[in-house]
Amino acid sequence: MSELTLFLIRMAFLAILWIFVLSAISVIRSDMFGARVPETARNGAPAPARKGKAAKASRKPRRGAPTHLLVVEGENPGTRAELADAPLLIGRGSDAAIKLDDDYVSTRHARIAASGDEWFVEDLGSTNGTYVGPVRITQPTTIGLGVQVRVGKTILELRK
Amino acid sequence: MSQTGTLMGFVHRRRRGAELFLLVLALAVGIGAYAAVGLGVEGAVPADIIGYGGWLTGLIVAAHITVRIVAPYADPVLLPLVAALNGLGLAVLRRLDLTYESLGDPHTFARQQLTWMTLGVVLFIVTLVLLRDHRVLQRFTYTAGLLGIALLILPFLPLVGREINGARIWINVAGFSFQPGEVAKVMLVIAFAGYLVLHRDALALAGRRVVFVDLPRGRDLGPILAMFGVSMMILVLQNDLGSSLLFFGLFLAMLYVATERAGWLVVGGLLFGAGALAAYTFVGNVQNRFNFWLHPMDYYDASPGSYQLVEALFGQGWGGLIGRGFGNGFPERVPFAYSDFILSTIGEELGLTAIMAVILCYGLIVERALRIALISRDGFGKLMAVGLGTIIALQVFVVIGGVTGLIPLTGLTTPFLSYGGSSLVANWVVVALLLRISDQARRPTPRLDPVDDAGEDSETTQVVKLR
Numbered sequence: 001m002s003e004l005t006l007f008l009i010r011m012a013f014l015a016i017l018w019i020f021v022l023s024a025i026s027v028i029r030s031d032m033f034g035a036r037v038p039e040t041a042r043n044g045a046p047a048p049a050r051k052g053k054a055a056k057a058s059r060k061p062r063r064g065a066p067t068h069l070l071v072v073e074g075e076n077p078g079t080r081a082e083l084a085d086a087p088l089l090i091g092r093g094s095d096a097a098i099k100l101d102d103d104y105v106s107t108r109h110a111r112i113a114a115s116g117d118e119w120f121v122e123d124l125g126s127t128n129g130t131y132v133g134p135v136r137i138t139q140p141t142t143i144g145l146g147v148q149v150r151v152g153k154t155i156l157e158l159r160k
Numbered sequence: 161m162s163q164t165g166t167l168m169g170f171v172h173r174r175r176r177g178a179e180l181f182l183l184v185l186a187l188a189v190g191i192g193a194y195a196a197v198g199l200g201v202e203g204a205v206p207a208d209i210i211g212y213g214g215w216l217t218g219l220i221v222a223a224h225i226t227v228r229i230v231a232p233y234a235d236p237v238l239l240p241l242v243a244a245l246n247g248l249g250l251a252v253l254r255r256l257d258l259t260y261e262s263l264g265d266p267h268t269f270a271r272q273q274l275t276w277m278t279l280g281v282v283l284f285i286v287t288l289v290l291l292r293d294h295r296v297l298q299r300f301t302y303t304a305g306l307l308g309i310a311l312l313i314l315p316f317l318p319l320v321g322r323e324i325n326g327a328r329i330w331i332n333v334a335g336f337s338f339q340p341g342e343v344a345k346v347m348l349v350i351a352f353a354g355y356l357v358l359h360r361d362a363l364a365l366a367g368r369r370v371v372f373v374d375l376p377r378g379r380d381l382g383p384i385l386a387m388f389g390v391s392m393m394i395l396v397l398q399n400d401l402g403s404s405l406l407f408f409g410l411f412l413a414m415l416y417v418a419t420e421r422a423g424w425l426v427v428g429g430l431l432f433g434a435g436a437l438a439a440y441t442f443v444g445n446v447q448n449r450f451n452f453w454l455h456p457m458d459y460y461d462a463s464p465g466s467y468q469l470v471e472a473l474f475g476q477g478w479g480g481l482i483g484r485g486f487g488n489g490f491p492e493r494v495p496f497a498y499s500d501f502i503l504s505t506i507g508e509e510l511g512l513t514a515i516m517a518v519i520l521c522y523g524l525i526v527e528r529a530l531r532i533a534l535i536s537r538d539g540f541g542k543l544m545a546v547g548l549g550t551i552i553a554l555q556v557f558v559v560i561g562g563v564t565g566l567i568p569l570t571g572l573t574t575p576f577l578s579y580g581g582s583s584l585v586a587n588w589v590v591v592a593l594l595l596r597i598s599d600q601a602r603r604p605t606p607r608l609d610p611v612d613d614a615g616e617d618s619e620t621t622q623v624v625k626l627r
Contacts, residue, residue, distance in 0.1 A: 006200060010485040013196045014510065017517045020185040020244055024237050024524055027178045031236070125538055127361075138295055138538075 066119065066145050066158035069112055074154030075101045083158070087113035090151055091124075104128050104152030112158075118142045119158060121149050128152055172535075172602035175236035176228050182240035183220055190216055190247015193486075197255040200486030200509075206254075215274065216247060219281045226285045230292070231599035238528050238598070241521050242576055242591050246277055246584070248518070249577035252505050259492045269498050269579045276581035280588030287592035294597050298540045301354025308347035311340035312394065328398050341394075341403050342573075342586035345410065346593070349547035352411055355383070356418035357539045364419035384424070387411040388431050395439055401446060402572035406554050408432060413550040414543055417533075446568075453568040468495045472504035472563055476515075483511030498579040500571055503563045518577070522556045525549075529594055536601040545597050548590050 069088055071079040081088050081097040088097040093107040100109075106126035113120055122140040123130040131150040132141050143149060149156045191213040198206035206212070220243050227234055254270035261267075291297070297304070315321040320331040330337045356363070363380050388408060395404035412428040439446040452459050452466035456473065459466040471494045479489065489508035491497045497505050507515050529549025533542045555572050562569035573583040 006485050006488070009196050009199055010483065010510070013192055014482060014513050014517075016185070016188050016192050017244075017248075017510075017514060020182070020189050020240075021517050021520050021524075023185055024182055024241060024521075027175070027182060027237055028524065028527075030178075031172075031175060138293060 065117070066160055068159055069098060070157055070159045071098065071100070072148070072155050072157050074152070076154070080159075083112075083114070083119070086119075087111050089124075090156065091126075098156070100152065100154050102152040102154045105154065109151050110149075112143075113140075119144075126151070171604050172233060174232050176224075176232065179227070179236035179239060180224060182237065183224055183243060186240040186244035186247060187213075187217055187220060189244045190250065193248050193251030194254060197251050197258070197486045200488065201255060201258045202487075212274075215278075216250070219278060223281050223284055226288050227595060230288050231595050233602040233604075234595040234599040235528050235532060235602070237524060238591055238594055241525050241528075242588070245518065245521055245576040248506075249502065249574075249579075250274060250277070252502055252509075252577070253498055253579055255486055255509070256491060256498050256505065258487075263492060267498075272581070273579055273584065276584045277588075279581070280585040283585055284588040284592040287589055288596060291593075291596055294541055294544065294593065294600060295538060297350050297544070298354045298357070301351055301358075304347045305351030305355070308344040308351055309390065311344035311347065312390070314340045316397065329400050329403065336581075339580070339582035341400075342582040345406065345551055346548075346586055346590060348407065348410065349414075349544060349551065352414045353540050353543035353547055356414055356543055359383075360418040360539075363415070363424075364421055381427070384411070384415065384428065384431070388435065392435055395435070396443070399443075399445060400571065401439070401449065402558055402570035405558060405570060406551065406572065408435075409554045410547060410550050413554075414547050417546045418543055449568040449570065453565065456565065468501065469563075469565065469569055471495075472501050473565055475504045476507035476512075476564065479508040479511045481512050483507070483509045483514065485509060499573060500559065500569075500578065501563055502574055502578050503560055506577075519556070519560065522552065522575070526553045526556075528598075532594060532598040532601055536597055538600075541597045541600060545594060548594050551590065552587075 066083055068080045068082050071077055076099075079098055079100075085097060089108060089111055090096055090098045090100065090105075091107050091109040092100055092102070092105050096108070106124070106128070108124045109126040110130045111122045111124055113122065119142065120140040121130060121132060121137065121143050123137055128151075129136040131137065132143060132147060143158060145158050145160060147158065191209070194212060195205050195209055198204060198209065220239075223239060223243075227239060250270055250273055253273050257267055257270050314331050315328050317331075320333060321328060322330040322332045322337060324330050324337070329339050329341050331340055332338075391404045391408035394400055394407065398404075408428070408431075412425065412432075415424045415428070416422070436446075440450060441447075448459075448464055452469055456466040456470050460470050461467075475489060475491060475494060478484065483489070486509050489505070491505035491508055494501045494504055503515065503518070506518060526549045529545050529552070533545035533549070536542045536545055552575050555575055558567070558570055559572050559574045559578075561567040573580045575587045576584065
């Protein structure tokens with residue numbers, strides 16, 4: 001095989017190698033900037049607010065739908081938050097909708113939010129975890145009326 | 161809040177199409193390299209290119225389909241990068257096989273490596289299918305730690321342990337030799353991540369401040385001293401500088417990430433400095449390595465000498481910017497060109513251009529691992545991703561640094577490139593774990609916004625209530 005052919009083969013291979021590397025970089029680039037951002041981030045106002053604000057005002061609590069979140073056991077029993085203000089933040093921090101004085105609760109412990117007609121509780125990476133019934137949740141979990149959600153030593157429930 | 165807020169509005173796409181596109185390119189790199197080896201060394205496209213290419217394609221497609229099914233949101237770049245490096249490594253091994261054969265010392269490194277790669281991909285698939293949530297691993301924190309230490313000790317046991325090339329890091333089971341240390345490092349990452357996620361508050365908050373640096377409390381030094389002890393044990397007993405550096409560096413990096421305190425780096429750096437000094441003074445091997453690094457040419461003819469390193473440097477210099485082309489270099493002059501020194505073969509035959517591409521691939525793998533750690537929602541996943549990324553980063557730095565003469569040479573495998581079954585299989589599992597964490601991290605949470613769609617749904621709500 002002639003010198004020139006070998007040279008061309010080598011060049012072609014190096015070209016393929018670099019095309020691969022540059023394509024990988026371009027995929028990473030598009031992954032960084034090209035992710036589909038829902039209306040939420042684009043307008044600065046979160047989508048629930050944009051879409052939901054008008055709806056929220058007119059929304060009447062349906063029969064049987066929970067209206068508030070209540071602390072049933074723990075340091076601050078009786079504390080409640082209206083679900084109309086969802087998403088609700090639960091934690092020890094001052095920005096929490098339900099502020100708990102429980103040492104076992106993280107500053108931003110969990111979040112209660114709606115998706116359609118269902119209510120979800122989502123753990124926000126708390127230290128001691130969020131439990132629905134006896135189970136420590138690892139992803140947003142549906143909760144219904146009267147289902148006990150435990151954060152730290154506190155138990156919360158959705159109530160009508 | 162602001163950080164989570166912005167990240168929550170940020171929906172990751174699945175990007176499986178992009179992954180497929182990159183995988184096709186990665187296969188072009190792997191199979192193209194194999195063809196180029198045949199053309200360069202034998203003057204013809206290898207006869208088994210269809211079978212070889214088909215096998216490689218089958219493995220990659222199987223991995224891709226698994227990712228599509230069980231981890232649809234996983235990072236799209238990791239798998240192609242790994243596939244390209246592995247393919248390139250196979251081709252270079254094939255090239256060395258051909259040379260050794262012509263010298264009357266036949267080896268089948270490429271064939272064996274392909275077998276190991278098959279096993280690696282199978283374990284990759286098994287890991288992804290069985291492990292649906294990486295947080296399950298947190299339950300096995302101490303089990304993993306114990307297993308990791310046990311695996312490190314295994315080579316010393318009389319029946320199974322074996323010493324090859326002066327390093328006692330092998331075990332021999334049923335005719336196969338295996339480096340348990342490669343598996344141990346994955347186990348230790350799980351153990352460190354689980355331990356640090358629980359104890360980081362104590363490690364991060366307590367302490368006193370000395371000249372701009374927060375130094376940790378004496379009583380919190382326990383784990384770092386224990387890990388230092390383990391690293392030193394590896395160094396002294398196994399005579400394996402690379403692994404010792406890898407384990408201690410891994411622990412230090414994870415400790416730093418978990419606590420955000422530079423004080424740990426100072427303590428760790430001092431410990432490492434002291435350990436390195438002690439090793440330099442008492443272990444003759446380490447002293448030699450330093451001398452070879454500082455004055456490679458002086459020890460060319462000595463025994464033990466720097467022959468290997470000098471030949472590798474000659475090779476890379478002879479390769480220049482674009483290399484000599486496959487078949488036109490003399491990689492056989494470098495002992496162990498198929499394992500630790502595979503990069504010098506690449507440097508000689510494909511030149512600096514290819515070495516830069518390879519290093520960039522490793523850089524991208526590490527970047528992706530750190531990116532996964534950034535977007536992961538749970539602390540355990542974050543630490544695990546950092547740890548897995550650190551393993552690859554440290555290994556690559558130590559090996560490539562050693563081969564190019566940047567730092568004293570220590571024996572470690574180049575991930576995915578070098579010949580070595582244990583390392584290859586373990587690294588495929590590492591990639592599977594990274595993909596699993598990234599799938600969890602990039603998967604959008606259920607849309608948690610109040611959408612008012614009263615209608616037939618209200619019926620179901622009532623049923624729930626009545627029950």
